[in-house]
Amino acid sequence: MQNHLSPQTIRQNLLDAGCHAKMIEQFLSYQQNGDLEHQLGLLSSHRQKLLDKVHSQEKQIDCLDYLVYQLQKNSHTSTSDQESHCSGTRNGGKKP
Numbered sequence: 001m002q003n004h005l006s007p008q009t010i011r012q013n014l015l016d017a018g019c020h021a022k023m024i025e026q027f028l029s030y031q032q033n034g035d036l037e038h039q040l041g042l043l044s045s046h047r048q049k050l051l052d053k054v055h056s057q058e059k060q061i062d063c064l065d066y067l068v069y070q071l072q073k074n075s076h077t078s079t080s081d082q083e084s085h086c087s088g089t090r091n092g093g094k095k096p
Contacts, residue, residue, distance in 0.1 A: 014027060
């Protein structure tokens, strides 16, 4: 079954998804050759890279949330639990 998307539409979609020029050219080459398996492989690989970035940034947000939580908690109490609980786990195992 032939794809009805124009090369320009495909190129723009891949650009919008953050794909680099070399990958886009490879994808379009696979398109011309009817190599759906390799096209899907490229998309899957790029998707995984994006997911890895999202997860990494989620951890960074969790670290900030934990710091805000600790600052707010410490402003209400005189307890000084100052050690970092951020490295390695989400919220250091604590919920804000």
